[in-house]
Amino acid sequence: FQNPDNVGLTEENLQNLHQNQRSDIILGEYFAEMSKQAGLLASKFLYRGQWLYNQPEFFDHRLHWLNPDKWFMDHWCLTAMNVIQKLPLNGHVLDLCSGDGFFSYHFYRKRAKQIDCVEIQPNLYRHALRLYSAENINNICESVLTYNPKAFTYDVVVIRGAIEHFTEIDQRHIFQKVDMALKPDGWFIGDTVANPDKNGEKLLNDHENEWVNEEEMRDQLQPFFSHVETQTLISSDRTNLFWCCKK
Numbered sequence: 001f002q003n004p005d006n007v008g009l010t011e012e013n014l015q016n017l018h019q020n021q022r023s024d025i026i027l028g029e030y031f032a033e034m035s036k037q038a039g040l041l042a043s044k045f046l047y048r049g050q051w052l053y054n055q056p057e058f059f060d061h062r063l064h065w066l067n068p069d070k071w072f073m074d075h076w077c078l079t080a081m082n083v084i085q086k087l088p089l090n091g092h093v094l095d096l097c098s099g100d101g102f103f104s105y106h107f108y109r110k111r112a113k114q115i116d117c118v119e120i121q122p123n124l125y126r127h128a129l130r131l132y133s134a135e136n137i138n139n140i141c142e143s144v145l146t147y148n149p150k151a152f153t154y155d156v157v158v159i160r161g162a163i164e165h166f167t168e169i170d171q172r173h174i175f176q177k178v179d180m181a182l183k184p185d186g187w188f189i190g191d192t193v194a195n196p197d198k199n200g201e202k203l204l205n206d207h208e209n210e211w212v213n214e215e216e217m218r219d220q221l222q223p224f225f226s227h228v229e230t231q232t233l234i235s236s237d238r239t240n241l242f243w244c245c246k247k
Contacts, residue, residue, distance in 0.1 A: 007033055043067035057165070057206055058124055061102035062131075075233050075240045079160045079191045080107040082244050086187040087111055091155035094118070094181055096144045096174070097162035101128025101137070109134050116140060116154075118147050145170060149181035157181055159190040164207045168220075171209060175224040182247040188225060192217070194232070194239040217241045 004010070007029040017025065043066035050056055063071045080103050087093060090113040095104045098117035101124075108115055118140045119125050125141040133139075140147065144159075145166075157178045163171055178188045195203050195210035203210060211217045214232045221228050225245035233240045 004029075006030075039066035043070070055205070057121065058099045059161075060100055062100075073235060073237065075191075075235050075238070077107070078233065078240070078242060079103075079158065079189060082189045082242065083108060083156055083158050084111060086189060086244060087156045092116075092153055092183075094149055094154045094157040094178075096157065096159040096178075097165070098128065098139075099124055099160075099162070101132035101139065103158075103160060104137055105132035105134060109137060112136060114138070116149070118142055118144050120144070144174060144177075147177075149177060151180050152183050154181050155183055155186050157186070157188050161191060161193070163190060164192045164203075164210045166208050168209045171220065172224075175221065179224050179247060184247060186247045188221075188245040188247070189243065191240055191242045194241050196239075211241060214241055217243060221245050 004013070004026050007026060009026065009029060013025075043063050046060055046066070047063060050060060061076075064076065083093070084107060087108065089111060091111070093104070093108050093112045093115045095108070095115060095117045098104060098119045101117060101119075104115045104117050105128075113136060115137045117128065117137060119128065120141070120143045122141055125139055128139050149157075159174070159178075163174070166174065175188075182188065192211060193203060194213055195207075196212055198210055198212045211220065214230050218228055218230050221230075221243055225247060227246035229244040231242040233242065
């Protein structure tokens, strides 16, 4: 408490504070720095354990929190913002290919009345149950291709960073399911990475059908939805395509 400079504070930062307030600020900064350093170590070991030995089909989004300097990008939460804008308060969400469960828990849970998360990989299903369980989140371990959602049930259906893992035929099958599952005037929201060299090398080996650009994305979506909004975001590391489609 006598050396606040050890946590990056100066006496100028603490002037005019009474003793208890001064102590709280210093302790808060101390534990914030400890948390930051622990997060960097956790990020290092988690990423190494998940990616060094194989190439998983998901990204552990805790890394964004643990090492924001490395993993915070300008595109990673834009789809979540699109969902929040379209989702009515106490609405119903269907999260297809929900992955680690991070987005439904942190972005949609406090706005939605019910969220159904569908994920085929058992390890990700267990991961979501362990870290992101909530009373209004229903985790389902099943392929989105075999899962049959209730008709006219959802205000928003979202598939984030996953549509490229399906063939063109399966993509269309998913769009048909989404159309059936949405309430009238409901929204289908998602994103995918663009591959301008579609006829060359795939961006990832497990991708099945990547879209070249926004034009191809619109061509794929328009036959199934009455209103299609699209966006291209060019970032330093990739180009992402975003859509919001109204039933």
